Amino acid sequence: MVAKGQKRKLLEGRGGAWESQLQSVLDISMEKFHRDQALVEPSLLRSVLISNTLRQVQSEVRAQVESLSSVKMPSKPQTHSGLEPDFPSGSPSSTEHNAPLFSLNDENSNTEEDVMAWTSEEDFSLSSAISVILKDLDTVIDAGQGPPRAPLGSVENLTGDARHTQYPPSSSRTERASNVVPSVKSEAACLGCPQDVVLEKLLLDIDTSVFEPEVNLLQGFSVTADDLVKYLPSLSKSPSASSSSSSSSHGQATWEIQEIEHVMDILMRTYPQS
Amino acid sequence: MKCFSRYLPYIFRPPSSLLSSSCHTEADIISTVEFNPTGELLATGDKGGRVVVFQREQESKNHPHRRGEYNVYSTFQSHEPEFDYLKSLEIEEKINKIRWLPQQNAAYFLLSTNDKTVKLWKISERDKRPEGYNLKDEDGRIRDPTTITALRVPVLRPMDLMVEATPRRIFSNAHTYHINSISVNSDYETYMSTDDLRINLWNLEITNRSFNIVDIKPANMEELTEVITAAEFHPNQCNTFVYSSSKGSIRLCDMRTSALCDNHSKLFEEPEDPSNRSFFSEIISSISDVKFSHSGRYLMTRDYLTVKVWDVNMESKPLETYQVHDYLRSKLCSLYENDCIFDKFECVWNGTDSVLMTGSYNNFFRMFDRNTKRDVTLEASRENSKPRAILKPRKVCVGGKRRKDEISVDSLDFSKKILHTAWHPYENIIAVAATNNLYIFQDKVN
Numbered sequence: 001m002v003a004k005g006q007k008r009k010l011l012e013g014r015g016g017a018w019e020s021q022l023q024s025v026l027d028i029s030m031e032k033f034h035r036d037q038a039l040v041e042p043s044l045l046r047s048v049l050i051s052n053t054l055r056q057v058q059s060e061v062r063a064q065v066e067s068l069s070s071v072k073m074p075s076k077p078q079t080h081s082g083l084e085p086d087f088p089s090g091s092p093s094s095t096e097h098n099a100p101l102f103s104l105n106d107e108n109s110n111t112e113e114d115v116m117a118w119t120s121e122e123d124f125s126l127s128s129a130i131s132v133i134l135k136d137l138d139t140v141i142d143a144g145q146g147p148p149r150a151p152l153g154s155v156e157n158l159t160g161d162a163r164h165t166q167y168p169p170s171s172s173r174t175e176r177a178s179n180v181v182p183s184v185k186s187e188a189a190c191l192g193c194p195q196d197v198v199l200e201k202l203l204l205d206i207d208t209s210v211f212e213p214e215v216n217l218l219q220g221f222s223v224t225a226d227d228l229v230k231y232l233p234s235l236s237k238s239p240s241a242s243s244s245s246s247s248s249s250h251g252q253a254t255w256e257i258q259e260i261e262h263v264m265d266i267l268m269r270t271y272p273q274s
Numbered sequence: 275m276k277c278f279s280r281y282l283p284y285i286f287r288p289p290s291s292l293l294s295s296s297c298h299t300e301a302d303i304i305s306t307v308e309f310n311p312t313g314e315l316l317a318t319g320d321k322g323g324r325v326v327v328f329q330r331e332q333e334s335k336n337h338p339h340r341r342g343e344y345n346v347y348s349t350f351q352s353h354e355p356e357f358d359y360l361k362s363l364e365i366e367e368k369i370n371k372i373r374w375l376p377q378q379n380a381a382y383f384l385l386s387t388n389d390k391t392v393k394l395w396k397i398s399e400r401d402k403r404p405e406g407y408n409l410k411d412e413d414g415r416i417r418d419p420t421t422i423t424a425l426r427v428p429v430l431r432p433m434d435l436m437v438e439a440t441p442r443r444i445f446s447n448a449h450t451y452h453i454n455s456i457s458v459n460s461d462y463e464t465y466m467s468t469d470d471l472r473i474n475l476w477n478l479e480i481t482n483r484s485f486n487i488v489d490i491k492p493a494n495m496e497e498l499t500e501v502i503t504a505a506e507f508h509p510n511q512c513n514t515f516v517y518s519s520s521k522g523s524i525r526l527c528d529m530r531t532s533a534l535c536d537n538h539s540k541l542f543e544e545p546e547d548p549s550n551r552s553f554f555s556e557i558i559s560s561i562s563d564v565k566f567s568h569s570g571r572y573l574m575t576r577d578y579l580t581v582k583v584w585d586v587n588m589e590s591k592p593l594e595t596y597q598v599h600d601y602l603r604s605k606l607c608s609l610y611e612n613d614c615i616f617d618k619f620e621c622v623w624n625g626t627d628s629v630l631m632t633g634s635y636n637n638f639f640r641m642f643d644r645n646t647k648r649d650v651t652l653e654a655s656r657e658n659s660k661p662r663a664i665l666k667p668r669k670v671c672v673g674g675k676r677r678k679d680e681i682s683v684d685s686l687d688f689s690k691k692i693l694h695t696a697w698h699p700y701e702n703i704i705a706v707a708a709t710n711n712l713y714i715f716q717d718k719v720n
Contacts, residue, residue, distance in 0.1 A: 021607065025553045028611050041363050044451055044470040045501050045520055046616055049557045052499055056553060 022057060029054050304707035306694055310374035310382065313698040316344055316705055317384055318712055319369025323353040325386055325439075327397060328714075344714055348397050350439035353388040365390050371456050373465070375478075383442070385465060389452040392467050394443035394478065400436045404428040448474050448484045455504045461512040468505040471498075473517060473535075487535045488517060488527065503618075504564045516566070516573060522559030524575060524584070542573065542589045544582070554606040554615065562618035567627040568699075574630060576621040579603060581632050581642065596642045596649065599634045601672045601683045614688050622697045633692025636681065637708045638668060654692060654706045654713040665715065 032050050036042035301322025308317050316328040329347035356365040366389055375383040381398035406428040410416050451469035458465045466475050466487070473488035488505075492498050505517035513529045525538035546555060558578035565574045572593070573584040579600060582592035598619075602609060609615040614635075621632040630642045634651070642649045651668045671680035694707040702717035 021553065024607060025610070028607075032613075044498075045503065045560070048498060048501050048520060049560060049616070052556055053553060056556065060553075 022061065025053065026057050029057070299710075302710035304694060304710060304712060305368050305370065306372050307696040307705050307707050307712070308372045308374060308384075309696050309698050309705070310384070311376050311699060313700055313703070315347065315374070315382060316696065316714070317372045317374065317386075318705075318707065319352065319372050319386055320710075321366075321368040323351055323355070323367030323369060323388065325350055325352045325369060325372065325384075325395070327382075327384075348437040348439055350395070352386045352393060352395065352441075353391065356390075370453060373456050373458050375458055376462055378462075385456055385458065387453050387456050387467065390446065390449055392445040392453070392456060392465075392476070393441050394445075395439050396442045397437060397439045400438060401432060401434075402430040403433045405431050443478065443481050445476055445481050445484070448476075454502070455506065457505060457507045457515065459507045459512050460510055464512075466505060466507065466515065468502055468517065470501040473502065473505055473515075475529075485533070487529065487533070489534065489536060503561050506564055506566055509566050509568060509570045511570065516564055518561035518564040518575060520560040521556065522561055522577060524561065524564055524573060526586070540586075540589050542584050542592075544591050550603075552606065554610060557610070557615050558606065563620040565621060565623060567623050568625065569627055572627065574621050574623060576619050576632055578615060578617075578619075581621050581630055583630070583644065594644065596630065596640075598632055598640055599638075599670070601670055605683070609688075612688065614691075617691055617693060619691075619693050620695060622695055624697050624702070625700045629697075631695055631697060631704065633695055633706070635688050635691050636686040637690040637692060638670075639692045639695060639706055652715075654708045654711075654715075656711070 029050050032046075033054070036047060036050070299322075301320060301324075303321040304318050305321055306317075306319040309315070310317070314330050316330075318326050318328075320326075325348075326346060327348040328344035331343045331345060352369060353367040355367045357363075358365055368388055369386050370388060372384055372386045375385070375394075377383075381396050384395050384397070386393055386395060405412065406426050408417075408422060408425060408428075409419075445467070449467065449469045449472070451471050453467050453469050455468040456465060457468075462478075464475055464477055466473055467484075468474075471489065471491040472486055474484040475487050476484045488502070490500065490502060499521075501520045503518050503520055505515060508514035508516075514526065515529070515535075516524055516526045518524045522543065524542040526540040526542070527535035528539045529535060531537075531539065546559075561575045561577050563576040566572070567574065571586055573586060575582050575584065575592075576598075579598060579602060581596045581598060583594040583596075585593045606615060619633050621630060623630060628644050630644065631639060633639045637654045638651050639654060640649060640651050651670070652665045653668050666679075669677075669680045670686070671677065671682045676682050690708065692706055692708055696705040698704070704715050706713045706715065
């Protein structure tokens with residue numbers, strides 16, 4: 001365990017310049033990504049380099065967040081009041097739907113929880129900046145896989161590369177649905193995770209002792225992430241829609257938000273507020 | 275090395291261009307330059323799909339000072355823009371690479387490629403034509419058979435030299451991604467074409483079939499993090515080739531080991547210098563060109579800021595590293611923003627493998643002498659080079675006081691980039707492509 005003072009000094013030393021470069025690299029990369037998306041056939045080399053840069057930015061930010069959170073939060077919070085889903089009805093900041101298959105692991109979501117719990121403490125501006133960056137990254141990285149994917153989607157389907165004609169429909173749709181969610185609030189960033197991870201996390205978070213007298217509800221509630229995911233009609237749609245994913249639309253975004261809200265309503269209804 | 279200081283500039287422009295050099299069409303931008311194996315011919319390809327071939331003047335007693343001047347020999351349209359209806363994509367006609375075949379008869383052969391299709395062109399001379407046909411007259415009109423009273427044998431009469439280019443083979447439909455390299459094998463029977471993810475081996479005679487020898491496409495395209503950027507056959511060993519990647523590694527493969535060369539025989543990779551690590555480390559490590567030395571003992575690679583020479587027998591680190599324009603290291607963020615960081619510079623060996631040459635910005639190009647470790651920066655520009663003048667070495671001022679002839683980093687013109695250069699196989703003659711202008715410099719030997 002590194003002494004608090006030392007860690008802080010390290011961060012401050014990097015602080016401003018690193019953060020501004022991080023932000024500018026992120027901004028430039030996102031701008032390039034959007035521009036390339038508009039092209040019919042973006043260069044594969046360019047796309048790969050840009051998405052690798054974005055990944056690197058993301059991992060650097062996560063490393064920073066982890067080092068900061070390990071300094072400030074020796075123990076992880078037990079409750080997650082901040083996790084009450086609060087879905088904005090408006091459109092998300094990013095309407096990328098193309099290829100949200102960058103999977104985040106549980107460790108990352110825990111880190112983001114820590115960020116959320118920690119925002120009420122000192123260094124609020126830095127942490128919120130990092131949260132914003134992380135949230136941006138979640139949407140961008142997921143969509144950052146777009147360039148290698150979107151133009152090649154049609155190629156794959158048509159040139160007879162039989163192995164790669166279709167992406168696994170369930171996982172792509174799952175993550176596409178969850179991808180739209182992170183918009184305004186930092187806690188929403190957590191929900192940029194693949195949906196099964198989100199749901200499992202939410203299920204674990206619930207203090208199950210509350211439900212013991214209500215066994216029926218709990219049973220009805222103990223569905224797996226996969227089962228809940230089936231509630232979303234989008235998942236049963238044919239994967240051929242993925243080829244046209246390059247034409248993103250607000251309509252699709254809000255529709256997917258509504259689906260998420262629908263699922264969350266189900267979860268909320270099954271246990272009453274105490 | 276005396277050749278650094280004494281060069282005579284000749285300036286050529288595509289003959290079909292009627293515009294002055296200050297304004298030019300996009301189609302005139304030279305996209306590749308290549309000498310043929312004897313150095314007699316020099317081919318350039320441009321963004322408009324045209325190939326212009328220059329031929330060296332023969333030595334003549336009447337005009338001794340014109341020795342070595344290159345004049346236009348042939349111009350032809352190699353590739354046309356195409357539209358892929360299936361994918362709704364336009365296929366650019368820009369010539370990405372030209373490679374000459376060794377000469378085996380009176381005709382010359384070269385391979386030229388755009389993003390999708392490789393073509394074998396035959397360039398041949400015609401200086402005689404048959405005259406005295408029986409059934410048609412000199413203009414080609416059919417003669418009235420009733421007027422024919424006698425038979426004659428057509429004879430060949432001399433005519434003005436005509437150089438014609440004909441496409442002999444068209445190798446198409448083998449690449450899903452964009453072709454970035456072609457390389458002729460030393461067996462002179464096969465060649466390979468490389469795109470972002472695959473390398474295909476062709477027989478020069480057979481156009482409807484090619485063999486895939488390298489495939490780095492992941493099963494799941496979302497896992498793609500590395501692409502192939504260049505590839506070349508060994509100059510002597512017909513079973514050996516190398517390919518470079520966007521992550522800065524070079525793989526040497528032996529085609530005898532297996533049909534699919536996905537597993538390399540050697541991997542050349544330099545561990546990253548942690549002190550130089552930045553967000554752009556990976557992008558600037560991407561190799562834009564790889565070339566075997568003429569001897570086959572060394573490899574040269576070009577990444578954004580350096581040229582490296584590798585010993586084929588040592589994979590752990592390069593033998594030599596040369597800084598091309600290290601003053602750009604602190605400007606990487608702006609260069610990322612204006613896309614210059616993605617520029618793909620080529621590099622070339624001289625005939626004896628002792629000097630390396632590569633391009634930079636502001637129409638500068640650099641030469642490195644491997645023996646003396648001296649380097650020089652020269653400029654390919656109309657204003658600074660009068661015919662037969664000696665090229666003056668240039669210098670970029672990094673900071674502090676700028677001397678009179680120096681240019682500061684912030685004054686560099688990043689739109690004037692020298693991506694393509696070529697060195698004569700035996701002599702000290704170099705060809706430098708600066709946007710739409712081709713400069714040919716030669717060492718003045720007294």
